[in-house]
Amino acid sequence: xxxxxxxxxxxxxxxxxxxxxxxxxxxxxxxxxxxxxxxxxxxxxxxxxxxxxxxxxxxxxxxxxxxxxxxxxxxxxxxxxxxxxxxxxxxxxxxxxxxxxxxxxxxxxxxxxxxxxxxxxxxxxxxxxxxxxxxxxxxxxxxxxxxxxxxxxxxxxxxxxxxxxxxxxxxxxxxxxxxxxxxxxxxxxxxxxxxxxxxxxxxxxxxxxxxxxxxxxxxxxxxxxxxxxxxxxxxxxxxxxxxxxxxxxxxxxxxxxxxxxxxxxxxxxxxxxxxxxxxxxxxxxxxxxxxxxxxxxxxxxxxxxxxxxxxxxxxxxxxxxxxxxxxxxxxxxxxxxxxxxxxxxxxxxxxxxxxxxxxxxxxxxxxxxxxxxxxxxxxxxxxxxxxxxxxxxxxxxxxxxxxxxxxxxxxxxxxxxxxxxxxxxxxxxx
Numbered sequence: 001x002x003x004x005x006x007x008x009x010x011x012x013x014x015x016x017x018x019x020x021x022x023x024x025x026x027x028x029x030x031x032x033x034x035x036x037x038x039x040x041x042x043x044x045x046x047x048x049x050x051x052x053x054x055x056x057x058x059x060x061x062x063x064x065x066x067x068x069x070x071x072x073x074x075x076x077x078x079x080x081x082x083x084x085x086x087x088x089x090x091x092x093x094x095x096x097x098x099x100x101x102x103x104x105x106x107x108x109x110x111x112x113x114x115x116x117x118x119x120x121x122x123x124x125x126x127x128x129x130x131x132x133x134x135x136x137x138x139x140x141x142x143x144x145x146x147x148x149x150x151x152x153x154x155x156x157x158x159x160x161x162x163x164x165x166x167x168x169x170x171x172x173x174x175x176x177x178x179x180x181x182x183x184x185x186x187x188x189x190x191x192x193x194x195x196x197x198x199x200x201x202x203x204x205x206x207x208x209x210x211x212x213x214x215x216x217x218x219x220x221x222x223x224x225x226x227x228x229x230x231x232x233x234x235x236x237x238x239x240x241x242x243x244x245x246x247x248x249x250x251x252x253x254x255x256x257x258x259x260x261x262x263x264x265x266x267x268x269x270x271x272x273x274x275x276x277x278x279x280x281x282x283x284x285x286x287x288x289x290x291x292x293x294x295x296x297x298x299x300x301x302x303x304x305x306x307x308x309x310x311x312x313x314x315x316x317x318x319x320x321x322x323x324x325x326x327x328x329x330x331x332x333x334x335x336x337x338x339x340x341x342x343x344x345x346x347x348x349x350x351x352x353x354x355x356x357x358x359x360x361x362x363x364x365x366x367x368x369x370x371x372x373x374x375x376x377x378x379x380x381x382x383x384x385x386x387x388x389x390x391x392x393x394x395x396x397x398x399x400x401x402x403x404x405x406x407x408x409x410x411x412x413x414x415x416x417x418x419x420x421x422x423x424x425x426x427x428x429x430x
Contacts, residue, residue, distance in 0.1 A: 008036040010068075012061065014054055015044025017194040017231050019074060021145040025100050026073070033105035039065060042099070043074035043084075045164050047333040051076045055087065062089035073099035075164030079337070081121040095121035096165060142383055142404040143229075144188035148176050148214060149195030153203075156261070157272045157339040158301065158332065161196060168200045173214055180222045189406055190227035190253075190381055191218070198230060199237035212241025219251055226406065227381065227391070232257045232299065235283040236275040247290040255393040256287070257297035257326070263318030264311040267304050270343070277318055284322045295369065295392035297326035302358045303351030304332045305343035312354050316361045325369035326393065327362035331355035363416070370394065370414035378419075379408050387418065394419055 009030045013023045023042050030040065039061050044050040054076055061070055072084045073094040085093045098104040098120050107120065151166040152159075180191055193215065195201065202209040209217075211230070219225060228251055235258055245252040258280070262268050265277050287294050300315050319327055331351045334341040346354075373394060380388035380396055382405045388398035395418040401407060412422030 009038050009040065011040045011042060012057055013042045014050055014057075014074065015042075015046060016196075017145050017192060018147060018150070018196060019044060020141065021147050021194055022100065029100060029102040030105045032102040035069070035105045037067060038069040038071060040099075041070065041072045041074070043072060043076035045075035045079050045160050045335070047330060048335065049333060051080065055084075058084075058087060058089050071105075075161060078121060078164040079160055081119050085119050091118070093119045093121060097122055142188070142381060143190045143192050144180075144183035144186075145192050145194050146176065146179055146183065147171060147195065148193050148211070149198050149201045152197040153200065154197065154274070155272060157270065157343075158261075158304065158335065160335040160338055163337065165196050168197055168204065170201050170203070170205050172205060173202075173209055173217060176214060177218060177221045180218050180225060184222060184224040187404065189225075189404070190229065191225050192229045192231060193218075194231045197234060199233045199235075210239040210241055211237075212239040212243070212245060215245055215252065216241050216249075219245075219249060225251060227251060227253055229253045229393075230256060232259050234259050234274070236279055238283065243286070243290060246287055246294070253391050253393070254291055254294045255297065255391070256294075257299075258283075258324075260298040260318070261301050262304060262311075263300070263315035264307075267307055267311050267314075270306060271301075271304065271340070277314070280318065281321055293392070295325045295394070296322060297328065297393065298322075298324045299328045299330065300358060301330050301332050302355035303346050305340055305345050307332075307346060307354070312357070316358055319358075319361055319365060323369075324362070324365055327358075327365060329355050329358045329362055367414070367416055370416070370419055373411045373419055374413050376411050377408055378411055379406060381406055390419070396421065 009027055011023045011027055013019050019042050026040055026042065030038065041054060041058055041061070043054040058070060058072060061068070069091045070089055071092045071094060072090050073096070075096060077084050077093050078096045081093050084090050094104055104120055149168065149170045151168045152162045153168045155162060183191055199211050201211040201214055215228060215230070219228060233256055260280055261271055261273055263277055268276060284296060298319070300319065302312065302315070334345060378390040378396070380390060380398060382388045382398050382401045382403050384403040386397065386399045386401070388396045388401065390396060397418055397420055410422040412420050414420060
């Protein structure tokens with residue numbers, strides 16, 4: 001969760017990088033509407049825990065700001081609008097499409113709208129385009145997030161997000177280039193391309209450009225971009241342009257976060273994923289042939305319905321075979337309205353135990369990854385919290401260094417969670 005204040009409008013953001021990006025749009029549109037003394041809560045619906053945290057934050061916001069107008073939006077608001085509207089702390093609920101337009105903030109109760117109009121949430125499946133949103137600054141971040149796509153055409157059995165975001169739709173390439181140029185003009189050395197299903201980019205655009213082609217075009221048209229990253233990708237959709245970048249473009253960072261979800265073929269089928277265990281391994285091997293030392297992050301779900309001990313062990317084995325450096329483990333959380341919620345569920349104690357076992361594997365793999373950096377030279381982008389990230393997205397303690405700067409350092413060691421610096425060279429970019 002992040003919280004940012006702009007004048008009389010505060011935004012509390014949960015969830016993904018796309019939500020972080022959209023929070024900047026929300027602040028600008030709310031200001032355009034003349035909204036005052038308001039708190040916008042941009043929710044996430046990916047897990048039941050994310051929804052619980054949002055509700056908790058809403059109650060806390062009301063206690064601390066009894067006179068403020070509290071507006072709830074985001075994916076959880078889109079999928080559970082009435083549940084949030086029923087909270088006495090909430091003044092209005094906006095959908096994912098409505099939150100990006102000033103006209104909807106003008107219609108809020110603060111402007112004389114009756115209580116019966118508390119909810120403004122449309123049918124997200126009716127939205128067929130994603131308008132480019134021009135954002136010059138991402139508050140509190142040294143990376144420039146750039147939305148290239150929204151929504152998802154796939155229907156994984158555990159996932160509620162398509163019902164919060166709608167079907168896949170892409171931002172035209174020219175608009176993406178324009179937005180990237182604006183970000184680097186405002187001092188961002190690193191740009192991160194974000195979307196709900198980013199690797200489906202372009203299927204709905206004339207000529208069906210791909211995410212890899214978009215990234216190539218960005219680096220050619222905006223040579224001032226020093227570092228380009230992709231957010232979470234579905235490796236089965238990777239295209240030849242993406243492999244070209246991995247092999248030949250040093251400004252394309254040597255790290256990808258994979259949407260793996262599991263390591264057992266039967267569970268992957270029950271999840272309605274489109275890749276197999278072998279596909280994931282083959283992708284990682286191909287990438288590392290093109291660029292040795294390439295690092296991977298991944299999401300995995302523990303305790304999915306019908307998962308056996310052997311199936312759970314296959315997830316751990318897959319993480320080890322690929323060598324996942326940054327593994328995010330989620331205990332399975334049933335989301336009402338999804339097919340997996342109707343499958344035979346595992347006991348919650350067992351789900352938590354399986355997640356703990358997989359996290360232990362994640363910790364061991366992370367320690368191995370950190371140890372491999374000892375004694376190496378690394379180029380860092382310094383964050384605002386005295387931390388930094390290497391090109392392969394490894395976390396480094398960077399006390400006293402200027403946020404937003406690029407600097408080359410010698411790595412001394414690690415503490416099991418992040419790298420430590422032995423010495424720093426001159427800054428590569430200010």
